[in-house]
Amino acid sequence: MKLKSLGINTICTHIGEVEDKQFKGAISPLYMSSSYAYEDVEVKRYPRYFNTPNQEALCKKIAMLEKSEAALIFSSGMAAVSTAMLAFLHKDDHVVLPQTLYGGTYNFVVKEFHKFGIEYSFADGFSEADFSEKIQKNTKVLFVETPSNPLMRITDLEMISKLAKQHKILTMIDNTFASPVNQTPADFGIDIMIHSATKYMGGHSDISAGAVAASEENIKIIWNLAKNLGGNLSDYTVWLLERSMKTMVLRVKAQNKNAKKMANWLEKHPLVEKVYYPGLKNHPDYELAKKQMSGYTGMLSFEINEGLDVSKFLKGLKMIKPSMSLAGVESTILSPAKTSHSLLTPEARKEQNISDGLLRFSVGIEEVEDIIADLEGAFSKC
Ligand SMILES: *Cc1c(COP(=O)(O)O)cnc(C)c1O
Numbered sequence: 124m125k126l127k128s129l130g131i132n133t134i135c136t137h138i139g140e141v142e143d144k145q146f147k148g149a150i151s152p153l154y155m156s157s158s159y160a161y162e163d164v165e166v167k168r169y170p171r172y173f174n175t176p177n178q179e180a181l182c183k184k185i186a187m188l189e190k191s192e193a194a195l196i197f198s199s200g201m202a203a204v205s206t207a208m209l210a211f212l213h214k215d216d217h218v219v220l221p222q223t224l225y226g227g228t229y230n231f232v233v234k235e236f237h238k239f240g241i242e243y244s245f246a247d248g249f250s251e252a253d254f255s256e257k258i259q260k261n262t263k264v265l266f267v268e269t270p271s272n273p274l275m276r277i278t279d280l281e282m283i284s285k286l287a288k289q290h291k292i293l294t295m296i297d298n299t300f301a302s303p304v305n306q307t308p309a310d311f312g313i314d315i316m317i318h319s320a321t322k323y324m325g326g327h328s329d330i331s332a333g334a335v336a337a338s339e340e341n342i343k344i345i346w347n348l349a350k351n352l353g354g355n356l357s358d359y360t361v362w363l364l365e366r367s368m369k370t371m372v373l374r375v376k377a378q379n380k381n382a383k384k385m386a387n388w389l390e391k392h393p394l395v396e397k398v399y400y401p402g403l404k405n406h407p408d409y410e411l412a413k414k415q416m417s418g419y420t421g422m423l424s425f426e427i428n429e430g431l432d433v434s435k436f437l438k439g440l441k442m443i444k445p446s447m448s449l450a451g452v453e454s455t456i457l458s459p460a461k462t463s464h465s466l467l468t469p470e471a472r473k474e475q476n477i478s479d480g481l482l483r484f485s486v487g488i489e490e491v492e493d494i495i496a497d498l499e500g501a502f503s504k505c
Contacts, residue, residue: 131188131304132372139184139365141176153177153362170355173346177361184368185324188303189316189336195346196334196361200299200319201227202354203333205235207317208264209352210345211293214240216263219254221246221278223271223475225297225319226463249278249408251286258290267313268297269306270412273424273459273483274476275399277408280415284312293341299323302450304375305418315341321448323421325367326374328451330360374452374488378421381494382486388495389425394502396426396480421486422449424459426478432505433458433480439504442489442497449485454494456484 129138141151154176159168168174173182173195186194197203204227212218220232222245232243244257254265265287269278280296287294295315296308302323308316318324320332333354335345349355356364379402386400401412402419412419427436437445443454447462457463464477472478486494 129187134184134187135371136369138187139180139182141180151177151180151362151365153358155358170358171353172350173355175358175361177358177365178356181361181365181368184365185303185318185334186336188307189298190307190309191316191336192339193342194334194336195342195349196320196332196356196364197349197354198333198356198360199331199354200225200317200321200333201231202352203317203319203335204228204297205231206349206352206354207295207315207335207345208266209239210348211264212236212239212241213263215242215261217242217244217259217261218264218266219244219246219257219262220266221268221271222248222253223274223276224268225272225299228268228297249276251279251282254283255286258286258292262290262292264293264295266295266297268300270300270401270420270422272300272422273399273463273481275300275401275406275408275420275422275424277401277411277415279411280306280308280311280313287314288312299450300420300422301416302371302375302420304372305379305420306416309336311415314338315345320364322450323375323378324371325364326371326450326452327367328448328453328455330363330367332356332360332364375421376418377488378450378486379418381488381491382421382423382484383419384491385484385486385494386423388491389423389498392502394428394431396428398426399424422483423486424481424483427480427482427502427505429478429480431480433461433482435505436482436501439501440497441500442493449483451485452488454485454487454489456482459483 143152182194246253267278294313298316299319315337318334320334389395390398400423446455460479
């Protein structure tokens with residue numbers, strides 16, 4: 124079987140299975156052993172070496188989905204982000220990051236990097252000039268996150284990859300929001316793909332995991348640090364993640380479709396001020412999103428009219444849960460001003476266009492009619 128030519132749903136269903144040689148079961152057996160033989164074996168296996176049978180198998184699925192040679196799975200998205208960054212950033216090195224960044228990544232950079240003597244700069248916007256003006260002699264990594272959270276701004280991956288190659292620096296992307304279903308950054312020459320598998324890869328709001336995909340050479344460098352930091356994923360969760368990923372494409376495509384419908388519906392709603400969805404023609408990055416993404420994700424944000432009570436709106440919802448995190452099969456919603464961006468001053472929030480009426484909406488796979496009915500009910504209460 125020529126593996127490279129497999130379709131994405133086939134990769135999700137079949138690649139990265141552990142073969143059940145003993146009983147010939149249809150799915151991967153789960154090997155919970157944390158102790159393996161060391162005599163007469165080719166590989167010494169241990170969970171923290173990231174090479175138990177279940178870990179190794181799942182990495183093949185993730186690598187192939189990201190069109191990469193190899194992958195590693197971690198205990199959380201932040202374990203993946205932090206290990207990947209620290210593997211390539213040493214004392215006196217410098218990294219350029221985007222203006223808007225996932226809160227955990229932002230905190231990691233701002234609170235921890237000084238302890239390692241790593242320097243950083245945030246780009247002022249999303250253009251080539253915004254990134255290139257921050258590149259210094261000691262810049263080693265260009266890190267991007269696209270689509271961004273929560274306003275869904277898009278960074279041009281081809282531009283980033285060209286810019287980095289001119290300066291001989293490594294590129295990393297947090298590809299969580301898009302998932303490999305909607306965006307494969309390796310197509311544009313990005314070196315290292317990072318995921319919070321807690322989100323679309325897991326997709327059921329019941330596991331915490333992370334993943335990194337890259338060339339064999341770069342994965343080896345990350346692995347050398349990873350086995351010392353110890354952010355490996357337990358085999359039971361590996362097994363659950365493999366199971367979840369079999370339906371990832373079906374889920375994400377249903378979420379893409381529902382989010383597009385919801386974006387159109389919200390845009391016409393008299394109580395909605397603004398909708399942020401890269402699949403809408405009036406989104407500032409619509410053309411760019413069309414160029415580098417095959418779907419616009421199940422994530423969108425919208426602003427309810429000034430003067431409406433956000434708390435009353437959220438309390439008025441009966442089905443959609445106001446809750447943290449995202450990308451589950453169930454729709455969830457949150458107020459960035461009250462959660463992810465609550466530590467910023469009101470002025471800083473205003474600067475980033477995070478208004479009190481802004482809501483980040485992770486659209487699930489429910490029937491659109493039911494999602495609409497729930498939102499209508501909430502609008503009537505605020
Ligand atoms: C959730 C998230 C992370 C962190 O993942 P955890 O699994 O919570 O550690 C990183 N980046 C993005 C874009 C996320 O949404």
